[in-house]
Amino acid sequence: MPFTIAIIGRPNVGKSTLFNRLVGKRTALVDDLPGVTRDRRIGDGQLAHLSFRVIDTAGLEEAFDDSLEARMRQQTEIALQESDVALMMIDARAGVTPLDAHFANWLRRQGRPVILVANKCEGRAAEAGMHEAWALGLGEPVAISAAHGQGLVDLLDALRPLMPEDAGEDDSLVDDDDQVMPEEEGEGDVVDPEVELNRPIRLAIIGRPNVGKSTLMNALLRENRVLTGPEAGITRDAIMVDWSWRGQVIKLVDTAGLRRKARIDKIDDKLEFMSVGDTLETIRLAHVCVLVLDAGAIMDKQDLTIARHVIEEGRAxxxxxxxxxxxxxxxKALQQLSDKLQTSMPQVRGVPTVTMSALRNQKLDKLMDAVLDIHKVWNRRVRTGPLNRWLPAMLDAHPPQLVRGRRLKIRYITQVKARPPTFALFVSQAEEFPDSYLRYLVNGLRESFKLNGVPIRVVLRQPKNPYADKD
Known part of the structure; x- marks a missing residue:
């Protein structure tokens, strides 16, 4: 395990801002409202030559019952147990509060090295708070401004004596998805399954609030990695966890629930708007999305909206x-789902459907088998030869209709990319090509080349007329 740092403190002192600064990405939601972060988030951070793993935690609350705040505190305790050093963060402009003093005493008893970090020190208003910080008994405070990137050199000096000498040489912190992936080699090549096995699958768990997304993630990981409970809308951030299933590397992402826009007030539910944006970005970057439905309300209007968005983004x-x-x-429940898919999403036939219970750990194997199978289809490539032997048969079975008295000519088809399968169709009148005939060809591609359950894109291309610019 790489050297791990946990950022700990009361709500709204800037922990997520520092986390984003250390990992070099805006991955954690940040807002002036307290209590934005709930689950612990793990990322790969770096300061100069020092590389490490950093954990963002929820604001510490003095709660020890079954409430949401108590469950958040438990997540922070787990983060501290997994860390090598804790950064105890305070708001220097607000000064030391009784809650800061309480948790400073708690940290001293945990047996972990602690560095006191005084945030928001970009102005003179923080000087009094800096002096007060000495009273916490955690040594000299490190003055920083996470928002402006000030004081990170001092933080580096404080961390260096606690880190191993080879901390900057850990290659495990490299994220495969941050590297440029090569394009598929050559026309019609098939991705080698053994090579693909080494590439992580981005698997996003999505759905409406309170359908069991976080419970499903915990069931797959077999640990209480993210907060769960009867309250709707617990998850706010999209939490990514590196995982593997039967040798396949997976980046598993839990997301916030997506409600109908009409039910979200832009002022009162600002955080939910931020969470929804985070979820939509997660869908855009995902390879496979698992849409979790509540068996008591299968495929209502919002579920269909989410499913359509996944397909429009080209995800499996x-x-x-x-x-x-x-x-x-x-x-009856399965028939209801089948009817709604056929009437509302005819453009994607064969979407795999798995019945399960995350709370009882039922049929999780079947779910993951479906994920791996649909990912293979999403990556499938079809050679150009079989495609152009298939095309004349489709044209003979149902010739294209006339457009403005002229017969449409379809000359050639080839697959230009996978993920999702995308084909280029060379035609004579691209701008006037009928949508109905395009759907006919897409359905034929799906049935003939076993592309069920994934979106198929067809790009119409028209050869340039060599006589168009001549008088």
Missing amino acids: LVIAINKWDTVEDHA
């Missing part, structure tokens, strides 16, 4: 019907 989709153990009439 798996539908997981959670809480299946609570359903009495299984056949």
Whole structure:
């Protein structure tokens, strides 16, 4: 395990801002409202030549019951146990509060090295708080401004004596997805399964609030990695965890629930707007999305909206019907789902559907098998030869209609990329090509080349007329 740093402190002192600064990305949600962060977030940080793993935590609250605040505190305690050093952060402009003093005493008893970090020190208003920080008994405070990047050199000097000499030489911190992936080699090449196995799959768990997304993530990881509970909307950040399933490397992402826009007030639910934006960005970057449905309300309007968005982004989709153990009439529920998919999403046939129970750990193997299978289809490439032997048969079975009295000519087809499968179709009148005939060809591609369940894109290309610019 690489050297690990946990950022700890009361709410709204700038922990997530420092986390984003250390990892070099705006991954954690940041806002002036206290209590934005709830789950612990792990990232790969760097200061100069020193590389390490950094954990962002929820604001410490003095709660020890079954409340949400108490569960957040437990997540912070787990982060401290996993860390080599803790950064105790205070707001220097606000000065030392009784809550700061309480948790400074708690940290001293945990047996971990602690560095006191005084944030928001970019002006004279922080001088009094800096002097007060000495009273916490954690040594000399390190003055920084996480928002402006000031004082990080001093933080580096404080961390260096606590870190191993080879901390900057850890290659495990390299994120494969941050590297430029080579394009598929040559026309019609098939991705080698053994090579693909070494590339992580970005798997996003999405859905409406309170359908069991976080419970599913914990069930897959077999640990209480993210907060769960009866309250709707607990998850705010998209939390990514590196994981593996039967040798396949997976970046598993839990996301915030997506409600209908009409139910979100832009002023009162500012954080939810930020969370929704984070979730939509996660979908855009995902390879496979697992849409979790509540068995008690299968595929309502919002579920369909989310599913359509996944398909429009070109991601592979798996539908997981959670809480299946609570359903009495299984056949009726499955028929209801099938009818809604056929009427509302005919453009994607064969989307894999898995019935499961995350709380009871039922059919998780079946769910992951469906994820790996649809990922292979999403990566599939079809050679140009078979495509152009298939095309004349489709044209003979149903010739294209006339457009302005002229017959459409379809000359050639080739696959230009995978992820999702994308084809270039060379035609005579691209701008006037009928949508109905394009759907006919897409359905033929899906059935003939076993591309069920994934979005298929067809780009119409028209050869340039060599006589167009001549008088």
